[in-house]
Each structure stands twice: as C-alpha cells, then as structure tokens.
Amino acid sequence: MDFHIFPFVLVAIFILHGSCYSHKGSYEFMKDATLAPTMARFDYIVIGGGTTGCALAATLSQNARVLVLERGGSPYENPRAMDIDNFYNTLFNITPDSWSQPFISEDGVFNVRARVLGGESVLNAGFYSRAEESFVEKSEWEMEEVEAAYEWIERKLVFKPQVGGWQSAFRDGLLEAGVLPYNGFTLDHIVGTKIGGTTFDPAGHKHSAADLLAYANPHMIDVYLHALVHKIIFTTRGGDQRPKAYGVIYQDADGVFHKAELAENAMNEVILCAGALGSPQLLMLSGVGPKAHLESHGVNPVVLDLPMVGQGMADNPMNSVFVPSPAPVEMSLVEVVGIPKFHSYIEGLSRVSLANNLNSRFFDGVLNLLNKTSFSTTSITNILKSIDLHFMDEMEVDGWIVTKVDGPLSRGYLELRNKNPDDNPSVTFNYFQEPEDLERCVKGLKTVMKVIDSNAFSRYKYPNATARELLNLMLSRPINLRPRHESALTNLTQFCIDTVITIWHYHGGCQVGKVVDKNYKVFGIDSLRVVDGSTFFKSPGTNPQATSLMLGRYMGQKILRERNALRKKNEDYSIIKDETNIFSSSSK
Structure with a gap:
C-alpha cells in the first residue's frame, strides 16, 4: 500500500465501517443458532468464524452458498x-x-483461546505485521496473490498507530541497544526496529476479522452464533472406501442439535477454521486422528487413522519484565517492535490497567481448571504460596517489555481430554525443549536489559533500579505454575525456564505435509480442508494476525478459481458430448 495516501484510505475505511455498524454493528445474515433450521444444505460449511474463517467465508460467498458456524457470540x-x-x-x-x-x-x-466471531483478532493487542518472505516461499504461496490478499485485509482493518512518549523512548532504546537499522513505519517484516500497523483506529476502537464480513455477499452467506459443532460427518464411496466429508452436526445454546450438509456437487467442501486447538480436536472427535488414542476415548467409528493430527504443537515462549516509571505514561499496546538477527523479537506495552479484582477472578478460574490438568492441586498450591499473590491486587503496570522466541523449534502435542467439543483439549508445548530456543531467549533478555538501561529510556525507569533487579521481580509474580529456582536470580537460562509465559501465538496440530497437503486438503479424505493457524510450521513474522487474516482471503480466492475452472471444464465437456451426440445422430 502507498502510505502517502494513508489519510485518504482512513476516510474510506471509516465510511466502510459506518455501513458495518448501521444495524447496531451486526449483519442481517448473522443470527443465533437457535433460529437455524434443523437441516440445511450449502456449498461450503466453514467451522469457526475466527481470524481466518471470516476472511475465507466473506470471499467464498461471492460465488457460492456459505454457512459459518461460530461457537461464540458477536x-x-x-x-x-x-x-x-x-x-x-x-x-x-x-x-x-x-x-x-x-x-x-x-x-x-x-x-486463553477465543470464543467469539472474529476469533483471536477480537482479543489480541492489535499489532499487524506481515510474514517474512521466507515464510511465504516455504508455504509455496504466490507472492503477487499474497500481496493482494494482505491489501484486501488492510483496506478494512489496519491503521498507522499514533506513537506517544513511552513507545518513542522504547523505540530509541532498541536502537541504542543495537537493534538496527531503524525502518520507520512499515507493515513488512524487516530486521531492525520498526513501527508496525494496528487494528485499533485513531479513536482507540479495535477492528476485527468480523468486520471483513462486510465484504460478503449478504444473499449467499449465513452466520450462526453459539453454534457448537460436535462432529464432521463422512460417507464412503466406491470400492476404495475413501471417506468424504458431507456435513456437520452442531448444537445450539438451547441444546438442540442441527445438521448441515453439503449440496450435491463435487466441488463443495467442509472447511475447518477452528484454530490450533479447535481444528485438531474436532478432527479427532470426528474420527480422524491417531487410531489408538481415539479408541481409548471411545470415538467411534475411527474414520481414518491419521497419526499426525495433534502433533507439532508449538507456542512461542515469552519472557517479560515490568518497569515502574517515575514519569506519567500513556496507555499503548504493541506499536514498536525490535527484530534482531538472532531470532527473537522485542515488544513493549505501557500503562497496563486491570479492572478491580479481575486478577483475583482470573486466578479463581485457574484454580477451577487445575483438576483437568496433570498438575496436582497440592503442588500448585505450594507454588502459589511461594510467590507474591499481592501482585493480584495491583491495578496498573507502567511499562511492560517482552521478548518472544522466533519459531519456535520446540514442539509438543495435543490430545483429547474428553468428548465434549466445548472443553479444552490437553496440550503440551514443551517450551525450551530445543537448546536453540533457550539461547534465543537469553539473547532476547540481554537486549531487553540494554533497552531498560539505555539513555533513551531513562525517563521511564527509576535511576536506582537496575534492569536485572527489575527482571528478578518477575520470579515473585504468579505468572505461571512452574517451580522457581534460586539460581534464576543470577542465571538467565534458568530465568527463561522459570518465568516463561505465552504470547498467545500457539499453532500446529494440522500441519502442511503432515495432516494437510499444500492446498490444505486433509490427506486421505475428500471434500475436507483445514485453513487456519493449526497448519503453520512456525508463527509467521513477529505476530501471526496479519498472515492468518491473509490466508483466509488467499485460500478463498484460490478455491473459487478452482471451482470456476472445474465448472468450465464440466460445461466444455457437456458441449462436446452434445455435439458428439448430434454428429452420431446425423450420421445414422
């Protein structure tokens, strides 16, 4: 995009957004699943109206009848x-x-995982940055079409942030710490320090993937909310007994079950866009996955033994430090990012504000989840006793600087916990299993410490507080359920392990080449694709939001081209067949 015309683009975007909110921010084709028919047929059934699903559905609706099933609300x-x-x-x-x-x-x-139309794009910090070129090349995407898909997203959702004092000091601190060169404002992934895009408009309101449904053909799409998909249903055909997806079973908020099927057409498909947790989980619940594991949970029938479903799970480890400030700070989310050459990313936020007792409610919720994990309640209680729970009463944090490990190289797995599709599956990420990830974390933390101690950032740090002292305060915070080691006070490697948290960029479970092919079709099954972050082999760029959005548009365009090509082929075949019949009749 030519950012010289950015002010004019903003005006156009506000006009488009105005139409989106003309019906109290809703769409006529968006309804609660309690209003859905017991049975209906569509060309495409999109499971999950999240970051990728909304872009995909809006695109497909231009030339096909589309159903979107979203388990959350609006x-x-x-x-x-x-x-x-x-x-x-x-x-x-x-x-x-x-x-x-x-x-x-x-x-x-x-x-956390999202359960709302728009998915993670509703919950995240709004930072928007494209994938690195190597990611696009490895994915075997067409670069021109990728560019066009990004621009389609950006016209609706992306803004240039208004960088204030704290973010400016953070930016200059990164440069002083050696994260060079300075690349200014850009949506591209470039080594150095830059200002990225944001999905928060100048008034401070977030724009999510749900806004992309304004692009949809309203006569060709139905979006049902609070629609919990229980399983994909399959049929077999011919002697090869190859499974074919032909519909789904879903449940509304009143507990009533509904069925949606594909209309009879070889081009029609069920497309999973339920995310890195939801897509592999739903495949397993539908009988597609590692056979022994499915049988152990009573999943019947096992439609296809596909052992790699749920494998390759990863979550980019994040480590962070809170920086109290003697000077007033504005509220800002991620706007500036440092992209060093050593495969870690540095980001910052300021004036983190929480509602009264929100932290306490969060940890109450955490304790309610403990009986569903492999951690014993006793061991968790001991960990929580050993750290400072008064932190939960703090209302604001002036500055928060984080480092995220690129990739990562460490991989884990996802398994069913039960057969309830609304429950979380069991997931293990194996943080820092690979030594390279740990090395990257240490390098990232050393850079964070340089930023904190830089002259450029000195206004926002008390002069008598060293970066290492601020870092060590994290060891007394209830940021995770991992044990603390005294050696973490002096050893950055142990600090990384003890204080790791998520940056909510988890991915994998249905990876390309393992569960789906490069066109995102599930191996061994007809009429079924997975199009979302579960297919990623790593988290693209500094943040995956832009690429997850782009993927929906990119694949929607590709699927429609395939559909049109097959339709034309069938029409040409019909013409040839008719001409042959006419010739045969005349020769007689």
Whole structure:
C-alpha cells in the first residue's frame, strides 16, 4: 500500500465501517443458532468464524452458498469491550459466557483461546505485521496473490498507530541497544526496529476479522452464533472406501442439535477454521486422528487413522519484565517492535490497567481448571504460596517489555481430554525443549536489559533500579505454575525456564505435509480442508494476525478459481458430448 495516501484510505475505511455498524454493528445474515433450521444444505460449511474463517467465508460467498458456524457470540454485542482501554479486561475476563476461554497447558502456563466471531483478532493487542518472505516461499504461496490478499485485509482493518512518549523512548532504546537499522513505519517484516500497523483506529476502537464480513455477499452467506459443532460427518464411496466429508452436526445454546450438509456437487467442501486447538480436536472427535488414542476415548467409528493430527504443537515462549516509571505514561499496546538477527523479537506495552479484582477472578478460574490438568492441586498450591499473590491486587503496570522466541523449534502435542467439543483439549508445548530456543531467549533478555538501561529510556525507569533487579521481580509474580529456582536470580537460562509465559501465538496440530497437503486438503479424505493457524510450521513474522487474516482471503480466492475452472471444464465437456451426440445422430 502507498502510505502517502494513508489519510485518504482512513476516510474510506471509516465510511466502510459506518455501513458495518448501521444495524447496531451486526449483519442481517448473522443470527443465533437457535433460529437455524434443523437441516440445511450449502456449498461450503466453514467451522469457526475466527481470524481466518471470516476472511475465507466473506470471499467464498461471492460465488457460492456459505454457512459459518461460530461457537461464540458477536463482538458487536458489546463494542466497548473492544476499546483499547478495555483490552486487558476483555482478554482476562473468564466468565462462562465471556469471549475469552482459559486453558492451562501441561507445561504449567496460563493461556486463553477465543470464543467469539472474529476469533483471536477480537482479543489480541492489535499489532499487524506481515510474514517474512521466507515464510511465504516455504508455504509455496504466490507472492503477487499474497500481496493482494494482505491489501484486501488492510483496506478494512489496519491503521498507522499514533506513537506517544513511552513507545518513542522504547523505540530509541532498541536502537541504542543495537537493534538496527531503524525502518520507520512499515507493515513488512524487516530486521531492525520498526513501527508496525494496528487494528485499533485513531479513536482507540479495535477492528476485527468480523468486520471483513462486510465484504460478503449478504444473499449467499449465513452466520450462526453459539453454534457448537460436535462432529464432521463422512460417507464412503466406491470400492476404495475413501471417506468424504458431507456435513456437520452442531448444537445450539438451547441444546438442540442441527445438521448441515453439503449440496450435491463435487466441488463443495467442509472447511475447518477452528484454530490450533479447535481444528485438531474436532478432527479427532470426528474420527480422524491417531487410531489408538481415539479408541481409548471411545470415538467411534475411527474414520481414518491419521497419526499426525495433534502433533507439532508449538507456542512461542515469552519472557517479560515490568518497569515502574517515575514519569506519567500513556496507555499503548504493541506499536514498536525490535527484530534482531538472532531470532527473537522485542515488544513493549505501557500503562497496563486491570479492572478491580479481575486478577483475583482470573486466578479463581485457574484454580477451577487445575483438576483437568496433570498438575496436582497440592503442588500448585505450594507454588502459589511461594510467590507474591499481592501482585493480584495491583491495578496498573507502567511499562511492560517482552521478548518472544522466533519459531519456535520446540514442539509438543495435543490430545483429547474428553468428548465434549466445548472443553479444552490437553496440550503440551514443551517450551525450551530445543537448546536453540533457550539461547534465543537469553539473547532476547540481554537486549531487553540494554533497552531498560539505555539513555533513551531513562525517563521511564527509576535511576536506582537496575534492569536485572527489575527482571528478578518477575520470579515473585504468579505468572505461571512452574517451580522457581534460586539460581534464576543470577542465571538467565534458568530465568527463561522459570518465568516463561505465552504470547498467545500457539499453532500446529494440522500441519502442511503432515495432516494437510499444500492446498490444505486433509490427506486421505475428500471434500475436507483445514485453513487456519493449526497448519503453520512456525508463527509467521513477529505476530501471526496479519498472515492468518491473509490466508483466509488467499485460500478463498484460490478455491473459487478452482471451482470456476472445474465448472468450465464440466460445461466444455457437456458441449462436446452434445455435439458428439448430434454428429452420431446425423450420421445414422
């Protein structure tokens, strides 16, 4: 995009957004699943109206009949929740009907997953940055089409942030720490320090993937909310007994079950966009996955023994430090990022504000989840006793600087915990299993310490506080359920292990080449694709949001081209057949 015309683009975007909110921020084709028919047929059934699913569905609806099934509600029901001042309150609000569903990995790290139309793009910090060129090349995507798909997203969702004092000092601190060169404002992934895009508009309101449904053909799409998909249903055909997806079973909020099927056409498909946890989980619940594991949970029938479903799970480890400031700070989410050459990323946020007792409610929710993990309640209680729970009463943190490990190289796995599709599966990420990830973390933390101690950042740090002392304060915070080691006070390697948290960039479980082919079709099954972050072999760029959005548009365009090509081929065949019949009749 030519950012010289960015002010004019902003005006156009506000006009488009105005039409989106003309019906109180809703769409006529968006309804609660209780209003859905008991049975209906569509060309495409998209499971999951998240970051990728909304872009995909909006694109497909231009030339096909599309159904979107989203287990959560609408972000437009409470638009204030998406204002920047409510970011933390929305992310960490874990009531039974909230947009944020908590889970604890078997590694002892707190995490959340989205259950709302728009998915993670509703909950995240809004940072927008494209994937590195090597990611696009390895994915075997067409670069021109990728560029066009990114631009399609950016016209609707992306803004240039208004960088204030704290972020400016952080930026200059990165440069002083040697994260060079300075690349200014850019959406591209470039080594050095840069200002990225944001999905928060100048008024501080978040724009999510749900807004992309404004691009949809309203006469060709149905979006059902609070629609919990229980399983994909399959049929077999011919002597090879190759399974074919032909529909889904889903449940509404009143407990009533509905069925949606594909219309009779070889081009029609079920497309999973349920995310890195939901997509492998739903494949398993539908009988596609490692046979022994499915049988142990009573999944019947096992449609296809596909051992790599749930494998290759990864979560980029993040380590962080809180920096109290003697000077007032503005609230900012991620706007500036440092991209060093050693495969770690440095980001910062300022004035982290939490609603009264929100942290306490979060940890109450965490304790309620403990009986679903492999951690014993006794061991967790001992860990929580050993750290400073008064932190939960703190209302604000002036500055927060984090380092995220690129990749990562460490891999884990996902398994079923039960057969309830609304429950979290069991997931193990194996943080720092690979030594290279640990080395990258240490290098990242050393860079963070240089930023904190830089002259450029000195206004926002008390002069008598060293970066190492601030770092060590994290060891007394209830940021995870992992044990603390005294050696972490002096050893950065142990500090990385003890204080690891998530940056919510988990991925894998249905990876390309292992579960799906390069066109995202599930191996061994017809009419079924997976198109979301579960297919990623690493987290693209500094943040995956831009690429997850782009993938939906990119694959939607590709699928429609395939559909049109097959339709034309069938039409040409029919013409040839008719001409042959006419010739045969005339020769007689």
